[in-house]
Amino acid sequence: MRKTKTTRRKFLTLAGGAAMAPIVTLRPSEATPAMLAAAIRNLVGEAPVRPGKVRIDIPPLVENGNTVPMTVSVTSPMTAEDHVKSIHVFNEKNPQPNVGNFYLGPSAGRAQVSTRIRLADSQKVVAIAHLSDDSFWSVSAEVIVTLAACTEEVN
Amino acid sequence: MAALINVPKKARRGDVIEIKTLTSHIMETGFRRTAAGDLVPRDIITSFICRYNGTEIFRADLFPAIAANPYLSFFTIAKESGKFEFEWIGDNGFSSTASASITVE
Numbered sequence: 001m002r003k004t005k006t007t008r009r010k011f012l013t014l015a016g017g018a019a020m021a022p023i024v025t026l027r028p029s030e031a032t033p034a035m036l037a038a039a040i041r042n043l044v045g046e047a048p049v050r051p052g053k054v055r056i057d058i059p060p061l062v063e064n065g066n067t068v069p070m071t072v073s074v075t076s077p078m079t080a081e082d083h084v085k086s087i088h089v090f091n092e093k094n095p096q097p098n099v100g101n102f103y104l105g106p107s108a109g110r111a112q113v114s115t116r117i118r119l120a121d122s123q124k125v126v127a128i129a130h131l132s133d134d135s136f137w138s139v140s141a142e143v144i145v146t147l148a149a150c151t152e153e154v155n
Numbered sequence: 156m157a158a159l160i161n162v163p164k165k166a167r168r169g170d171v172i173e174i175k176t177l178t179s180h181i182m183e184t185g186f187r188r189t190a191a192g193d194l195v196p197r198d199i200i201t202s203f204i205c206r207y208n209g210t211e212i213f214r215a216d217l218f219p220a221i222a223a224n225p226y227l228s229f230f231t232i233a234k235e236s237g238k239f240e241f242e243w244i245g246d247n248g249f250s251s252t253a254s255a256s257i258t259v260e
Contacts, residue, residue, distance in 0.1 A: 067223070098216075099218055100220070102213070102229070103215070108229065114227070114229075115226055116221070117222055119220075150184050150187070151187055151188075154187050
């Protein structure tokens, strides 16, 4: 969709831009799956990231990407020997791959955090848990967004 | 800055309790432009810390992908009566604090 090779599209973009300048969104380059992968590599280093243990609760279809409720929980006994050190959330297509880092410990009792996030496009959201034995576990969720956030024009 | 904190007033020792926080902040992403095409500078909360009787129990790094008026909920074990202190730190020297007390029986 983003390849603007066709002259027709270019023409329409230009025409639309001229006619409807106030509502045209100027979007900076978005994060790519490669940036997502790099951000995850930056966190885990060379350690393997295994699927499992982590769960994301996020609506599969949202109308407004400006505020999307999200809960990430990790299956863990949360004892001194075996607990979740941190939870990291990433996205695929916002301008930046990071969403949030959450640091907890055995005193949390339950490895679960909730927040509200922004999504600039329909995309994949990835959560990674860092456990006390330095293993990494992940899960991803696809979200369809009908009104984008982050880069909309300021009124 | 206004903050909303939800912590149970009373808990039994050893209970896992949920703490909910919300603070008012624009969380300007730094990626938006005005109609004139000027980039609006980033203005976000970058860090949140919760301390329970002086000990850090939860910390978060926030990015522009966190929605305006950041909401965070997390859990802790009720160990002793005392105070939860919350701190938000952000761009342009932003700093805000709040607190809530709990009775543990």
